Amino acid sequence: MIGVGFLIWCLELARGIIATYGGLGRGLGWHALFGGSTQDVPPPTVVAATMVTIVTTLALIAGAVVLVMSLINLAFPAVEIDPLLAKNLIYFFGHTFINATIYMAVTAVYEILPRVTGRPWKTTKVFLAAWTLSTTMVLTIFPHHLLMDFAMPVWALAIGQVFSFVNSFPVLIVTGLGALAILHRSGIRWDMVSTLLLISVFGWMAGVVPAVVDATVAVNLVMDNTMWVPGHFHFYLLLGLLPMIFAFMIYLARGEDATPRGGDLTAIIYLIFGLGLVTMFLVGGWASVPRRWAEHLPEWQIWDQIASVMAAGVIALTGAFVAMFLARIPALLREG
Numbered sequence: 001m002i003g004v005g006f007l008i009w010c011l012e013l014a015r016g017i018i019a020t021y022g023g024l025g026r027g028l029g030w031h032a033l034f035g036g037s038t039q040d041v042p043p044p045t046v047v048a049a050t051m052v053t054i055v056t057t058l059a060l061i062a063g064a065v066v067l068v069m070s071l072i073n074l075a076f077p078a079v080e081i082d083p084l085l086a087k088n089l090i091y092f093f094g095h096t097f098i099n100a101t102i103y104m105a106v107t108a109v110y111e112i113l114p115r116v117t118g119r120p121w122k123t124t125k126v127f128l129a130a131w132t133l134s135t136t137m138v139l140t141i142f143p144h145h146l147l148m149d150f151a152m153p154v155w156a157l158a159i160g161q162v163f164s165f166v167n168s169f170p171v172l173i174v175t176g177l178g179a180l181a182i183l184h185r186s187g188i189r190w191d192m193v194s195t196l197l198l199i200s201v202f203g204w205m206a207g208v209v210p211a212v213v214d215a216t217v218a219v220n221l222v223m224d225n226t227m228w229v230p231g232h233f234h235f236y237l238l239l240g241l242l243p244m245i246f247a248f249m250i251y252l253a254r255g256e257d258a259t260p261r262g263g264d265l266t267a268i269i270y271l272i273f274g275l276g277l278v279t280m281f282l283v284g285g286w287a288s289v290p291r292r293w294a295e296h297l298p299e300w301q302i303w304d305q306i307a308s309v310m311a312a313g314v315i316a317l318t319g320a321f322v323a324m325f326l327a328r329i330p331a332l333l334r335e336g
């Protein structure tokens with residue numbers, strides 16, 4: 001049901017992009033990137049949304065295929081599934097789908113930072129090239145989840161390994177540098193929304209570092225079943241994806257000038273709690289604390305205890321951000 005919902009959402013995005021820009025290739029700005037045309041160059045948000053539409057649709061198809069295969073296998077056990085194929089389909093779906101969430105949420109940075117600074121975020125050729133590269137690579141690096149599967153062909157693992165290094169950087173760099181260029185001497189007023197956006201760019205960029213470390217064969221063989229893994233994905237989801245979403249929600253509900261006093265401090269406290277939480281995960285991984293394990297030794301629990309306090313702080317502030325959004329809904333509805 002959730003998959004079908006997302007598929008309808010993707011199809012609607014694709015329809016909108018095709019109707020407005022004349023095709024998905026033009027949504028990615030290929031006419032400007034390869035043809036040199038400067039007409040109808042799509043804004044950054046459309047470029048990102050086109051990429052997300054393409055890869056999420058493909059991910060959903062793979063997910064649906066493996067679901068149907070499993071259901072058939074349940075009903076008719078004689079119809080067997082190739083376990084390696086099933087695992088590949090699952091990780092093609094999962095890797096692509098979760099990556100696309102950040103690629104979509106980063107449009108909050110592309111849209112809101114220019115508005116609060118009064119400086120446009122221009123679509124450059126480098127920006128277009130980075131997003132086109134990521135569109136192809138995000139689809140081919142999922143074997144980095146299968147580095148421990150000896151039955152996988154070595155070439156597939158090699159692609160997963162090499163492209164994991166290459167893929168992470170183009171979009172991160174154009175986004176990070178773009179954000180810094182817009183912010184530099186802009187005289188911006190640091191409020192809750194702008195601070196959350198800056199935190200999100202930091203959290204995304206910094207969180208990818210432990211992820212790429214884990215996608216390295218030599219490290220993965222040791223670290224994959226440790227707390228390092230929840231450490232890296234909490235890093236870019238808790239401090240990258242979520243601040244993008246919070247900033248967007250609060251901006252939507254309260255507008256440009258209405259974010260409350262001291263909002264920047266609230267956002268920084270969220271960053272501190274979040275960093276504390278992910279650091280405890282990463283420290284546990286560094287100390288080889290296993291995940292998915294029946295036994296959890298008393299020596300490991302000090303990190304859990306610190307992390308629990310940090311998690312409580314994250315939950316409290318998340319509650320506050322969501323409440324700020326929900327509290328404004330009735331007024332927004334009245335204003336129409």
Ligand SMILES: [Cu+2]
Pocket residue numbers: 095141142144145
């Ligand atoms: Cu992945």
